[in-house]
Amino acid sequence: MSDDGYPDSLTHLRDELARVYLLLRACVDPESDDGADCRREAQEMAVLIGKRVTASTVHFRLSALVDAFGLDTRQRDVVLLCLLAEVDSDSRRLVSDLTGGPLTVDLVLRAVVADLAGMPETWLVFAAEGPLVGDGLVIAEPSGALQLADRVTRHLLGSDLMDDQLVGIVRQAGQARCRADVLMPDHDRVAALCLLAAEREPAMLLLHGRPGTGRRTLAAATCEEAGVTLLVVDVRAALAGQWPDIVRLCYREARLRDAVICWHGVEPVINREHDHWTALAHAAATYPRLTLLIGDNEWDPPGASVGCPWLRVELGTPGFSERSRWWRSMLPPAEDFAAPAPDLDDVAATLAATFRLTPGQISAAIGSATGLARLRAPGPARLTTADLQEACRRQCGRGLVAFARRMPPCAGLTLDDLVLPARGRRQLTELATRIAARGRVVDELGFGVRLGQGTGVLALFTGVPGTGKTTAARLLAAGLGVDLHRVDLAAIVSKYVGETEKNLDQIFEDAERTNAMLFFDEADALFAKRGEVRESRDRWANVEMAFLLQRVEEFSGVVILATNLRQNVEPALLRRLHAVVDFPLPDAESRRRIWRGMFPEPVTPPDPAELAELAERFPISGGDIRNVVMDAAFRVLGTDRNATTIGLRDLVVSVGREYRKLGLAVTPADFGEQFHEWVTQDLLAVDEHPMVDVSGDNSGRWPCTETS
Incomplete structure (x- = not known):
């Protein structure tokens, strides 16, 4: 030898x-x-x-x-x-x-x-x-x-293939998506974690936080910087087998690879019988390397059940600065964007301010946006800001299905298309600015320290029906690139004591997780004034209102309330409001703009002078004008496939229908002689005489029932 x-x-x-x-x-x-x-x-x-x-x-x-x-x-x-x-x-x-x-x-x-x-x-x-x-x-x-x-x-014999019994349970972590200091700006703590991963001493470390906060990425980045292999165990898959045997095999695999072992989704173990935790803690205490645990909630082991040092690190909800840093580190280079390429710092700041995403969600959103770009046109994918916004909305679109419904955006419209007095428009613009700049002002500039709770935005839209409150909320959400969810009051309110509060808490929690803007229509039904306690249900109603006020104040997102009856709203809510936008009935000039903006391009409306006459004569809301135009469109265009023109007489008759629907009198004083004559001939006379053809030819008419 x-x-x-x-x-x-x-x-x-x-x-x-x-x-x-x-x-x-x-x-x-x-x-x-x-x-x-x-x-x-x-x-x-x-x-x-x-x-x-x-x-x-x-x-x-x-x-x-x-x-x-x-x-x-x-x-x-x-x-x-x-x-x-x-x-x-x-x-x-x-x-x-x-x-x-x-x-x-x-x-x-x-x-x-x-x-x-x-x-x-x-x-x-x-x-x-x-x-x-x-x-x-x-x-x-x-x-x-x-x-x-x-x-x-x-x-x-030289093979590194995973043990057959661990396939589907254990995998070796790949390269981290980003550095550890991107996820955790505290450099001293990052250095401590890297040192802990490199040491050859038993220790257990729980990384806890909401899903997507970068727990696995931080574990991978820490081990990568420490030069140590990381094995990730799917706890739920491991529990499908014999737990003690799986634990023993996992630690045998870790020893063979000289790796740090990470147990992902550890809640089923720590919430089960004591034996599950004991088996894991005993194996970790005898393994001369770090054992990582990843869970959603903070937790400490009972008594002296751990025979090695125990540590906890929380990855909390990220602030604006952290989100901006993550976006900037993960965004593709400028050459991957459609021309003209945007300023990536501005893109990162805008997306961070609009969407409260975790690192995992940001990574998934960028991947989804790349897929959208590839589907849009053949060849290399060229991203746009709209792709990123849509991908973010998809990341946020999970949840809120039980108590709220997503309202589709107003296609092709912006806040500039909303007809409001100058004061109301200025209030809406300031509200949009406040929502967009919330991340920088509250988080980056440090006002959040002064505010404590109440970092969200709460606004009240007041006005009679049809003045544009719902449309304004939809346009506001669309302009910011987020989804608007209308709260379903019927699903929230329960006759059982305490259930309404639980439902409200759930919807606010879901909204924070999904970055949704909440819209309470007819808010006075839920935020009604508290009254004197005369019986037990009055007391519970007041408790419900107190909880709602407290939860609204704690909410970190955006809530829009709309009501026709401002005087019925609980006064304690007013202190918590950040903006109150009034939606008055439009004046003649505003009504003229609304009439003119109701007709799409393929349809020929009456001339501007005739529309101005309608606006001057009929003091109705924008919602009523919409109903009038749609009624005329269905009557005129729905019966003739070749028709593209809606005349003045058609609109006047539809105004008469709207008046009758609202319980208003159709009089010559309100309509004028000519308009009243049209309404009498085309609406009132027809209503007074059944549509029966005495000749026996009833083709094209509604059938009538014979009476003896």
Whole structure:
């Protein structure tokens, strides 16, 4: 045997197998000269192997296995004998001659601990808590048969394939999406985490926070910067098997790879029976590396159930500065955007202010936006800001289905299309600015420290029906690029005590998670004035209102309330409002703009002078004007496929219909002689006389019922 160093791990393993083969041959006739010669030759080989190992610079898998599991020389030789019986046919025949079957515990003990024959220490080699059996390196059958675990065999022979029993449960983490200091700006804490990951001492660290806050990414980035492999275990998948066995196999895999092990989704373990946590804590306390736990909520182990240091790190809800930094670090380069390329710093700041996304959601949103760009046109994907906004809305669109409904945006319209007096328009513009700048003012500039709670925006829209309150809310949400959800009051209010409060709490929690803007229409029904307590239901109604006021104040998002009856709203709500926008009935000039803006391009409306006459004569709201135009459109355009013109007479008749629907009198004083005559001929006269053709030809008319 040469004194030069080993060229690779496999050559070293061959020499070690040759050495233990001599120990096996010595068992044929241990008292003979041949047996003594074999043992002496094995000792000499051990010395030479040690010299070659010292002269080598390569990594030896056998040596690493010995160090990882803390094997002594006898336990190491047990592993080698088991491996020899697996890979060498001559050794298998020799074993069969000695035992009449497979390798046995008795034969192994005679080969490797012959000097301890008959002593109690002999059986410590296979102690249940020892590394050979306890860590699952060898499998000892009740019959005495002994076999090396398949995963250990493959490892020693150079394979890094995952254990078959852990497929679908454990995976090796890939490259982190970003650096650890991007997720955690506290450089001292990042350095401490990296040091903890690199240490060879048992410790347990719980990373907790809402899903998507970057817990797994932080774990991967920390281990990457510490130069350590990370194994991630899916706890829910692991619980489908035998938990103690899975825990043992996971830590065996971690030792083989010299890895930090991370248990993701640990709540089912810490919330189950005590035995589940005990098995995990015991394995972690005996593993000389960091064990990471990832969960949603903060938690501390009961009593002294952890035999190693226990630490907790929370990844809280990110502020504006953190979101801006994440967006800027994850956005593709400017050349991946459609021309003209936007300023990426502005894009990052706008998206961070609009959407309260976690790092995981930001990464998913960018991937989704890239997919949208690819579907839009062939060739390389060219992103737009609209793609990113739509992808963010999709990330936020999960939830709120039980108590709210998403309102579609007003296609092709902006706040500039909303007809309001100058004061109301200025209030809406200021409200939009407040919502858009909320992240920078509250988080980046530090006003959030002064505010404490109440970092959200609460606005009240007041005015008679049809003045544009709902439309303004939809346009406001669309301009900011977020979804608007109308709260379903019927689904929220419950006759059972306490259920309404639970439903309200759920909708606010969902809205914070999904970045939705909440819209309470007819808000006076829910935010009504508190009254004097005369009976028990009055007391519960007041408790409900108190909870609602408290929850609204704590909400960090945007809430829009709309009411026709401002005087009925609880006065305590007014202090909590950040903006009150009045929507008065439009004046004549505003009505003229509304009339003119109601007609799409393919339709020919009356001339501007006629529309001005309608606006001057009929003091109705914008919602009423919409109803009038739609009624005329269906009557005129719906009966003639070639028609594209709506005349003045058609609109006047529809105004008459709207007046009657609202309970208003249709008089010559209000309509004028000409308009009243049209309404009388086309509406009132028809209503007074059934549409019956005395000639018997009723084609094209509504059928009538004969009466005797």
